[in-house]
Amino acid sequence: MARIRFEAVSKQYGHGPAAVRDLNLDIRDQEFLVLLGPSGCGKSTTLNMIAGLGDITHGALWFDDQIMNNVPAHRRDVAMVFQSYALYPHKSVFENIAFGLRMRRVPEAELRRRVHDAAERLEITHLLERRPSQLSGGQRQRVALGRAMVREPSVFLMDEPLSNLDASLRISMRAQIRHLHAQMRSTFVYVTHDQAEALTLADRIVVMRDGTIQQIGTPDDIYERPANVFVAGFLGSPAINLLEGELSTQAGVPCFRRGDLVVSLPAGFQGENRAVVLGLRAEDVGPPEPDGPILRGVVDTAMPAGSDQFLGVQVEGYMAFVRVAKDSRVREGEAIAFGLNPSRLHLFDKASGRSLRTGMAP
Amino acid sequence: MNTAPLIVRPLLWPRILRFCLLAAASVLLLAYLLAPVFWLVSSSVQTEREIVSIPPHWIPDQPTLQNFKAIFLTGLGYASPSANGADPTSGGFIPSVAGNLLPSMANSFIVALCVVVLNLLVGVPAAYAIAKLRFRGRNLALYVILATRVIPDIALVVPFFLVVRKLGMLDSLASLIVTYLAITVPFSVFVLVSFFEQMPDDLDRAARVDGCSRPQVLLHVFLPLARPALVAVGLFAFLASWNEFLLALMFTQTAASQTLPIIVAGITSDFTVSFSFLNAAGVLAVLPPVLLAVIFERYIVSGLTAGAVKG
Numbered sequence: 001m002a003r004i005r006f007e008a009v010s011k012q013y014g015h016g017p018a019a020v021r022d023l024n025l026d027i028r029d030q031e032f033l034v035l036l037g038p039s040g041c042g043k044s045t046t047l048n049m050i051a052g053l054g055d056i057t058h059g060a061l062w063f064d065d066q067i068m069n070n071v072p073a074h075r076r077d078v079a080m081v082f083q084s085y086a087l088y089p090h091k092s093v094f095e096n097i098a099f100g101l102r103m104r105r106v107p108e109a110e111l112r113r114r115v116h117d118a119a120e121r122l123e124i125t126h127l128l129e130r131r132p133s134q135l136s137g138g139q140r141q142r143v144a145l146g147r148a149m150v151r152e153p154s155v156f157l158m159d160e161p162l163s164n165l166d167a168s169l170r171i172s173m174r175a176q177i178r179h180l181h182a183q184m185r186s187t188f189v190y191v192t193h194d195q196a197e198a199l200t201l202a203d204r205i206v207v208m209r210d211g212t213i214q215q216i217g218t219p220d221d222i223y224e225r226p227a228n229v230f231v232a233g234f235l236g237s238p239a240i241n242l243l244e245g246e247l248s249t250q251a252g253v254p255c256f257r258r259g260d261l262v263v264s265l266p267a268g269f270q271g272e273n274r275a276v277v278l279g280l281r282a283e284d285v286g287p288p289e290p291d292g293p294i295l296r297g298v299v300d301t302a303m304p305a306g307s308d309q310f311l312g313v314q315v316e317g318y319m320a321f322v323r324v325a326k327d328s329r330v331r332e333g334e335a336i337a338f339g340l341n342p343s344r345l346h347l348f349d350k351a352s353g354r355s356l357r358t359g360m361a362p
Numbered sequence: 363m364n365t366a367p368l369i370v371r372p373l374l375w376p377r378i379l380r381f382c383l384l385a386a387a388s389v390l391l392l393a394y395l396l397a398p399v400f401w402l403v404s405s406s407v408q409t410e411r412e413i414v415s416i417p418p419h420w421i422p423d424q425p426t427l428q429n430f431k432a433i434f435l436t437g438l439g440y441a442s443p444s445a446n447g448a449d450p451t452s453g454g455f456i457p458s459v460a461g462n463l464l465p466s467m468a469n470s471f472i473v474a475l476c477v478v479v480l481n482l483l484v485g486v487p488a489a490y491a492i493a494k495l496r497f498r499g500r501n502l503a504l505y506v507i508l509a510t511r512v513i514p515d516i517a518l519v520v521p522f523f524l525v526v527r528k529l530g531m532l533d534s535l536a537s538l539i540v541t542y543l544a545i546t547v548p549f550s551v552f553v554l555v556s557f558f559e560q561m562p563d564d565l566d567r568a569a570r571v572d573g574c575s576r577p578q579v580l581l582h583v584f585l586p587l588a589r590p591a592l593v594a595v596g597l598f599a600f601l602a603s604w605n606e607f608l609l610a611l612m613f614t615q616t617a618a619s620q621t622l623p624i625i626v627a628g629i630t631s632d633f634t635v636s637f638s639f640l641n642a643a644g645v646l647a648v649l650p651p652v653l654l655a656v657i658f659e660r661y662i663v664s665g666l667t668a669g670a671v672k673g
Contacts, residue, residue, distance in 0.1 A: 053567050073570040074578075080571040086564035088588045099582075103573030147572070157571075 001062045002077070002154040002187050003029045004050060009059035011082040011211075019045040021211045021350040024061070032181050032188040034198040036234070043191045044196050046208070047157050049191060050074045065156070074103070076155070079148035083160040085140045087132035094119075094128040097146045103326075107169050113353035118146040122176075130236050138169045149180065156186045162197065186232075195235045199223065207231045224344075232279045232346055238310065241320040244350060247274040248333055256347065259316040263293045276356065279346030282310065282323040285338035291341040295320075299330050311336075363476055369461060380598065402648070406430075406641040413637050429642030432460045457636055459628055462617045463643055471650070473621060474603040477542045482592060484543070489554030490580050493564050504555060509549045515608060518544075523612055524671040537613040542603045550595040557591035577622045593661035601651055616623040622647050 002229070004027040011020040020042040027033050035043035049061060052073035061068045068076065079100070087096050093114060101111045119125045124140040128180065132140055136230035141161065144294045148156060158168045162170045178201060179187050192198055198205050199219045205224060207214040207230075215227040226232035232240045245258030247269060256263040263278065280295070290292050297315035304326065313320045313336060322338060330336060392616040400420070405413050406429060408422040490498075492504050522541050539627040561584065585592070607623045614620045626643045629635065 013582060048567075051567070051571055053570065072575070073567075074573045074575055075570075080568070082564045082568060083403060084564045086568035088565065088569075088583055099569075100572035103578065103582075109390065146569075151572075 003027065004090050004187060004189070005154065006046075006053055006064040007060040007062065008319060009061060010057050011042075011237050012057045013255060018057075018211050020049075023211075023213065025206065025216070027187060027214065028187060030185055030187055032178075032190065032201060032203040033102065033193045034202035035189065036193070036198040036205050036206060037214075038193055038234070039080075040210075041208040042211040043193075043206075043208050044159055045211075047080075047189060047191045048305070050155065051078050051080050051157055055277065056255060062116045069249055072241065077153050078155040078157060079151040080157040081141075081144045081148050081151040081225065083162040085132075085144045085161050085164075087143055088139055089132055091131075092128065093132070093135070093143050094141055095131050097128075098130065098262065098344055100147060100151045105113055114150045114152075115146075118149045120243065124144050130172045137165055139172070141165060141173065144322060145176075145180070149184070152184070152186075156188045157180075157185065158188070158190045160192055161190075163192075163194070167207075170197075177201060191208075196237070199235070202351070207234060225355070225357065226279070226346060229277055229348045230278070232348070232355075236281055238282050239323045240281050240319070241322075242348075243278045243280070243315065243318050245276060247271045247276045247347070247356075258318075258350055261316045263295060263340065264342075265293070265345060265347065268356070271356070275350035277348040277350050277353075279348060280320065280322075280340065283343040285322045285324070286341065289338040293345070294338055295338045299332050299336050300335045302330055302332060308362055396549050399648075402641050402644050405638060406645045408638055409485075410636060410638050413641075429639045432462045432639070433642065433646065437445055457639055459625055460622070460639065462625050463622070463646065465617060467621045467646065469535060469619060470604055471624040473538045473542065474600045475541045476535075477546060477603040478596045478599045480539070480543055481546055482596060485550035485595060486545055486585070486588075486592070487577075488547075489551050489558055490576075490584060492551070493555045493558035493561075493575075494563070504552070510544070513652065515545065519608060519612055521611065530615060533615045535552040535619055536602075538610055538619075539604075539616055541598075541609050541613070542606060546602050550599060551573050553595050553598075554588065554591055557588055561587060563570055577590045590661040593658045597654060597658060600654060604651055612658050 005023075006023045006025040009020060009023040010018050012018045012142060023046065025046075035046055037043050045054060049056055052068070052075075052317050056069050063076070088099065091099065093226060096104055097115045097118060098111055101114065106114070115128075116125065119128055121189065122145060124139060127135060127139060127143070131142065135143065141164075144161070149325075152336070161177075162173050167174060174197060177190075181201075188200060190198075199222075204216060204218055205222045206216050209230055215222055215231045216227070222231060223235050226235065229242060233242065243256075243258055245261070246257050247265075248257055249272060250254055250262070250264075254265040254267065256265055256276065258278075285295065285359060295313075297313035297320065299311055300314050301312040303310045308326050309328075310322055311322050311324055311330060313322060324330075348354060349356055367668055401418075401571055404420055404422060407425040407427060409424065409426055409428075412419055412422055412424065488507075492500055522544075523625065526537040526541070527533055529537075531540070565583060568574075571582045572584060605623060606621075607627065610624050611619045611627075614624060617625075626640070628641060629640050
């Protein structure tokens with residue numbers, strides 16, 4: 001059981017730029033924390049520091065009340081699952097799973113019990129005598145999970161564990177990983193660049209970019225109340241629409257203005273002639289309501305997508321994508337108006353990219 | 363209109379011709395390579411008179427094991443020039459060094475084995491460190507190690523000799539072991555570095571998270587995987603030591619420390635040369651390397667190419 005705390009941690013490789021800068025992060029005991037960000041954002045570096053696989057240049061890393069900076073990887077009660085699986089090619093599946101226990105001198109009977117137990121839970125009992133080279137990608141992933149599970153570690157680290165699997169397998173493995181977390185009562189830290197994975201799995205998500213934390217919050221926080229343009233753009237599929245324009249006040253009501261388009265905003269957004277970015281998610285449009293904010297445009301393309309359809313709408317020179325019901329009959333070239341839910345509009349300062357929502361942490 | 367694709371059947375006879383040419387070339391090459399070896403073995407069981415007969419007898423008429431008897435049963439009086447009653451001037455006799463052949467073979471074995479073992483003991487940790495640890499001067503270390511191999515052996519003979527003499531190691535096996543290590547370790551490190559570098563870093567990291575210290579990672583994960591490279595490196599060190607002549611000639615003076623190449627070369631410097639005996643000694647000299655090569659054949663190719671691909 002472990003609470004993990006980063007205190008002003010920086011990490012630099014050689015003389016290059018810092019891979020992680022001034023990281024302050026408090027990971028709760030038994031929490032499922034997802035580090036999310038594009039490649040090169042420092043999320044794997046952060047994970048490696050927890051594992052003890054990379055030195056910490058500045059700052060302190062705590063497990064509970066112990067400083068871990070100089071504790072080597074093999075002395076930490078940490079297990080890790082790698083994107084490449086990293087199974088030992090010369091060992092059988094059984095020995096792969098048992099290896100960590102052997103290194104810790106777990107008695108043979110206990111070791112067998114734990115390996116078989118894990119194998120049963122992962123449904124790989126029939127594979128125990130095989131070599132990794134004889135397994136499929138999904139099976140290897142299970143073995144890698146098993147190898148980490150049997151250790152019953154207080155910290156469970158996963159570095160993009162599902163990236164090499166095909167889409168359908170990925171979904172079922174997500175469920176399995178959630179079960180695993182529920183059963184194991186360990187602190188999980190999970191690195192991914194897949195926002196859907198993060199939203200499904202996490203108790204809290206840490207969005208990172210260029211070695212710094214952009215936002216920490218529950219999946220709902222991150223999705224519904226992104227702290228800045230980057231976070232807003234990184235989550236959601238299709239990507240959020242970001243319309244540049246101006247914030248002004250019309251008859252005492254704050255408005256977003258872009259060319260002829262005027263969208264009234266809820267009270268709370270303030271500023272006169274301020275350059276802003278309006279964030280609008282594809283699913284946050286509905287039928288126009290008399291008093292509500294309205295988005296007008298011209299349908300450019302209609303793309304049926306099974307259960308519903310996406311429309312590409314030209315709005316004052318910006319191609320916005322919105323999701324509408326499948327049965328709404330629209331033709332390309334037709335003028336169209338949508339009602340917007342004021343509480344689901346996102347507004348960012350153009351210069352800093354920060355959310356202008358009041359009471360929002362920067 | 364007929365749109366069926368036009369099928370051009372390759373003619374048969376060019377393929378037959380190709381096969382014949384390839385086969386002929388292979389046979390020629392094989393004969394070129396194997397004929398001397400065959401002659402070596404064949405003449406080692408011929409009498410001196412038969413060896414010099416024209417045309418040569420590839421298959422001996424009267425095979426004899428007298429040379430091998432002289433080598434292996436030296437204590438039983440076979441080694442004296444008069445033992446087989448032959449005339450020393452005709453060359454059909456057993457040279458006096460016959461008795462030294464087995465001891466020198468033992469010397470060669472001891473030296474080669476020590477060099478192999480020490481090569482692996484030194485080379486494996488060095489290569490692992492260079493391949494998998496991040497430390498300042500990592501590349502420099504590799505280049506310096508390799509640079510020592512740019513200097514030809516002959517240039518090193520005098521410095522080596524002075525060092526060995528100062529250390530009081532002249533005429534001892536230790537002098538050979540030390541100098542052979544200096545020659546073989548850089549190559550071993552280079553081959554092993556290339557091999558370790560090919561192994562995924564995640565394997566190293568996984569083992570460390572699983573509870574291995576660095577030496578344990580090496581022992582439990584990398585060494586079992588590196589077997590082909592270890593065999594290639596060990597074999598190379600063995601052959602280099604087994605065949606080495608120049609340094610052994612300089613550093614050893616008595617039968618107590620002389621190695622097989624020195625003794626065999628000595629046979630030719632006798633007043634008259636017994637070719638049949640020389641060839642018998644030659645057979646003994648090539649036997650151990652050939653046996654090793656046959657035993658480890660399946661490892662050698664993958665081991666050496668593993669080192670070769672990465673520049």
